[in-house]
Amino acid sequence: MNTQPERMPETDLRALVSILRRRGRMIAATMGAVLGLTLLLLLFLTPKYTATALLLVDPTQKDLLSAEAAVQPGGSADNARVESEIEIARSVAVARATARAAGLALDPEFGPGPGAGDRLRALFGLAAEVPQGEAALDVARRKLREATRIERRGLTHVFAVSVTSKSPERAAELANTLARTYIDLQVAAKVGAVEKARDLLLGQLESARTRLAASDDGVDGYIRRNLQALASEAGNPRLIGLQEDLQRLNAVRTGLSEQVGQGGAELERELARTDAAIASTRGALREAVLSSDLPSARLAEMFELQQEAEIAQRQYTNLLARLRDLDAQVLVQVADSRIVSEALPPDVASSPRYKLILSMALVFSLGAGVGVALIREFYIGGILSGRQLETVVPVSRAVSVPFVKMRRDQTCLADGIVEAPLSHFSESFRHLRTTLDRLAPPEETGRGRVVLIASAVAGEGKSTTALALARTYAQLGRSVALIDADLRKPSLHECLGVMPDHGFLEYLRDPEAEGSAEGFYLRDPLSAAGVLVGRGRADVPTDQLLMSRQFQLLLDSARDAVDVILIDTSPLNAVVDAQFIAPFADAAVLCVRFADTSQTDLRLAHARLRETLRPEVPIVAALTRDISGASGYDESGYYA
Ligand SMILES: Nc1ncnc2c1ncn2[C@@H]1O[C@H](COP(=O)(O)OP(=O)(O)OP(=O)(O)O)[C@@H](O)[C@H]1O
Ligand SMILES: [Mg+2]
Structure with missing residues (x-):
């Protein structure tokens, strides 16, 4: 039974200090061992370097062909845009393209070189299977992603692409390659989108062209079919003459087009002249019909046909203009991000962080030393x-x-x-x-x-x-x-x-x-x-x-x-x-x-x-x- 009075806190503190003093050597030895081991470990660790390229995401919607000012979305849309770009930069596709562009499949650091297990197997004469081709590229892409960090700088439009490698030059080169690859892929994606839109328009243009031809035929066919009635209702015999001119010109054109295959520039010019004459005669015939004094029912029919032809004509022209626009856009796509600071080979290794590791080891060793001393004091030791x-x-x-x-003379x-x-x-x-x-x-x-x-x-x-x-x-x-x-x-x-x-x-x-x-x-x-x-x-x-x-x-x-x-x-x-x-x-x-x-x-x-x-x-x-x-x-x- 312990009958001693309760101890005051300061007495406990004194007791702790005296324990620490008594076990001082053990604490020092533990600290020495931990620090020694840490130093040894640091000696064997290969230094690694991290190079960083900075990119700026420009969230404005750019259209070089438009004279209007660029649209600035602002607010959360702006934020989301930057975050999206960062996610794209982190994507497997970018890593893979970078690995391909930098030839990492054959790189000793990033390529699928033999691992520790393979080396062990090689010792026993078992050949290790090193991946080749696409599989090697996959390995390089994985390693590159592990060595890459892409992070936004605060809430700015700037994000940093950092790559860590054993060589400072390689680190800088890879960071820059990744940044460029990401931008190239961004442009390619935009071009691809414009091209897709153009293909879609081409299809629509084709049907608009068919519609236009059909509506043109509609007016001309109507006049052709109803010429006699129109001429008598309008009391305009000139219509018959124009129609006959048109028929004659068409016959000439058919004859010419049969001969064009045999060559001759003069013949082609003649054909073009005939086409022009056909067009102007047709125009004149239409003009004459519409300007004639026809009954209102007939005029309404004619007008409707004419309107349809005009609408088809307008649609066709619009689509054609848009298509030419897209054709031009394919050539002038620019990236939304740009490199604002290229990565340079770093002078100082990023890992191991000697100072941090040593100071942590110091704190840990002190804790371990005190821990061991207390365990020995209260549980194990004498x-x-x-x-x-x-x-x-x-x-x-x-x-x-x-x-x-004991003295010699003592028993x-x-x-x-x-x-x-x-x-x-x-x-x-x-x-x-x-x-x-x-x-x-x-x-x-x-x-x-x-x-x-x-x-x-x-x-x-x-x-x-x-x-x-x-x-x-x-x-x-x-x-x-x-x-x-x-x-x-x-x-x-x-x-x-x-x-x-x-x-x-x-x-x-x-x-x-x-x-x-x-x-x-x-x-x-x-x-x-x-x-x-x-x-x-x-x-x-x-x-x-x-x-x-x-x-x-x-x-x-x-x-x-x-x-x-x-x-x-x-x-x-x-x-x-x-x-x-x-x-x-x-x-x-x-x-x-x-x-x-x-x-x-x-x-x-x-x-x-x-x-x-x-x-x-x-x-x-x-x-x-x-x-x-x-x-x-x-x-x-x-x-x-
Ligand atoms: N205060 C002391 N200072 C120095 N030596 C001591 C002291 N007390 C005992 N010894 C020595 O320790 C040894 C063991 O002492 P002792 O024979 O009294 O222990 P014991 O417990 O009776 O041993 P055993 O279990 O073998 O009977 C002896 O050599 C003795 O001289
Ligand atoms: Mg005894």
Whole structure:
């Protein structure tokens, strides 16, 4: 149970800063690795260049043949026009025509050269199939479209055609080719539209011509058919004469036209003269009929026929004029867009963007470094401070025990408690003792308290801590019993420099020895503490022994005899022994080796301990071999 008060935000900030400082090297290493990798990647990236041509879309409707001012649509129509032109410039047709015009099918960069897969296949002797002809053009067109960007500049009429290539010259050339191709296709499309309109008109003109001939025949035929009646009704005999002239001329013309095939310029001239004479005679005949004094019914009939002929004539003339107009327009079509700025080969590569990538890598590496440091601090790595320890497992308190070097003449580091009582090392154990006394105060009955000394894995300083704590208690005048219950690998006897005849293990195994502790019960030569030592490694499962009645009896009598019973145990994660003793404990010390015990091990050990201890029993963590210099009182009252 964590009983510490809630932390203030600035304390958390300080804790974060101290974590970052502590993990500084790891952060720097991560940053170095990320930046190094980025640099390496940048070295292998081929620089690419982007060249841009600018085009202006002129949304006015131009007609060079018209003297009137060009029509400016304006507003949204204007906008739509520019957008349409951009879409056309982006079209597959333009890309394909550009790829064809620039010969990209054979280009090493844009052409269908062998890819990575093909090269791999070639290594195994499998010939790669490289597309040819139209298929190659398709590949080039696809690559060109991927390398092309066409974008409007804001809300202007200008749009930019940018092409990216490994070569700056090639990039500029392709951007210009694409711009020109787009304009050429635009003109061709316009010409095509005019030509289509002209073809349509040609058809209409043909039918108008037929209609005109028929209506002409209508008037002349009417006069021919009704000549006698007309002449008598009008009282104009000249009509008959004109009609006869006309018939004679027609006969002459028929004769001439038969001879024309045999050649002769004179004959042709004669034919033309006859045609002219026929036309003027016909005109004169019509004129004479219409100017004659005919009855109104006859005149109306005539007039109607005449009107029809005139309408047909007008239609025909109109269509002919429009056709000539379109013929002229085909030749004078101009594009609605024009290049206002040709692309030039760029001096600087557009990709990779070294500065941007490096600054992003810097930010990312810093984030990654801090992330790794925090993950290591809170999830994976070893424990580097009491505060960190308290965040990883909910212990009641954490106490740091500084790292000390063993002198040659020492058998055990715990000797320092007696030899140098004012050292940091000794102070840290006094600190641990006070903490234990505060969290698990002596019972009013005066019976001794049992303190379990445990750890997650081997070599975390249990035995050193147990002996040092026993001596610290003894210095205070308390009666202490220290039991080496690490039956698998007892070590306290080595610390004390003795080798008993039989150890604690033998005592537990031999029921006859009940109550007796001779041989393995020693008095610590450096303090008043009594120690129950072991002798050698166990060759039998030891957990049953710790559950035995002997053990319970021993603990019971020890509680009556002394103030504090310290029990050194086997590692929690390795064997179950400590979990059998835990239910008897009034307090537990969990030894954690500085920067070494993994957080996973620590969590597992804590969970095992917690589930076997009585709920109210506190766990105090001892961060052993601390080299950070933050042992106890150094961190102003934090562990107090
Ligand atoms: N504060 C310390 N400073 C330097 N070395 C230490 C400290 N505490 C313990 N050690 C050393 O760490 C090693 C392991 O200590 P110790 O035997 O006390 O651990 P243990 O948990 O009892 O090990 P085991 O699980 O093997 O019984 C010993 O060599 C000991 O001298
Ligand atoms: Mg030990």
